[in-house]
Amino acid sequence: MLKKVTFLMCLLIAGFAVVNTPAADDSKEKQFFTIKLVEQAESGKVKQLAECFMEVNPQGKVSYFSGGSVPGLEGEQELKFGVQVKGTVKPAKDGKYRALLKLRVTNRVFQPEETQAAGTQLTKTEAVEIRTFLEKGKTKQLSCGGRQAVELRLE
Structure with missing residues (x-):
C-alpha cells in the first residue's frame, strides 16, 4: 500500500511539474532579412x-549558403x-537594428579544356563586410564602389 501511495504522489508531483513548465515563447515576432548584390549596367x-x-534566429544570427563545390584533386x-x-x-537604440554581416559570392571560372586536363580548378570570390544600422521595413542601399551596390532589408 505504501508503494502505491508513493507512486501516486510521484505521478501527482510530476504532473504539476509538467503543467508549470513554461511554454515556448511564440510572442516574439519572427524577423526576416534580405540582402541583394546588384550591379548597374552602362545602359542603366x-x-x-x-x-x-533568410530568417533571423532568436539570438540575432543569420546564416545562409546556396551553391555547390568542386571536388579536390589528390586529397x-x-x-x-x-x-x-x-x-x-540585433536590436540597437531608437528602434533600429545593428547589422554585422559578411557576404561572399563565389563563381566557378571555367577553363579551356587543355587547362582542365592539367588539373586546374579556379573560383573567383567577391566579398563584402558590412556594419550598419537598419530600420525595420526600410530598404538600405550601400554602394560597393564602381557600379555595384548592396541592398539590405529587415522585415
Whole structure:
C-alpha cells in the first residue's frame, strides 16, 4: 500500500511539474532579412548578382549558403562556390537594428579544356563586410564602389 501511495504522489508531483513548465515563447515576432548584390549596367539596367532571404534566429544570427563545390584533386580540399552570408542583426537604440554581416559570392571560372586536363580548378570570390544600422521595413542601399551596390532589408 505504501508503494502505491508513493507512486501516486510521484505521478501527482510530476504532473504539476509538467503543467508549470513554461511554454515556448511564440510572442516574439519572427524577423526576416534580405540582402541583394546588384550591379548597374552602362545602359542603366540593374542586374541582380545575388539575393538571399533568410530568417533571423532568436539570438540575432543569420546564416545562409546556396551553391555547390568542386571536388579536390589528390586529397585536396574541395572548392566551394555560390552565395554565403554570415553575421548578426540585433536590436540597437531608437528602434533600429545593428547589422554585422559578411557576404561572399563565389563563381566557378571555367577553363579551356587543355587547362582542365592539367588539373586546374579556379573560383573567383567577391566579398563584402558590412556594419550598419537598419530600420525595420526600410530598404538600405550601400554602394560597393564602381557600379555595384548592396541592398539590405529587415522585415
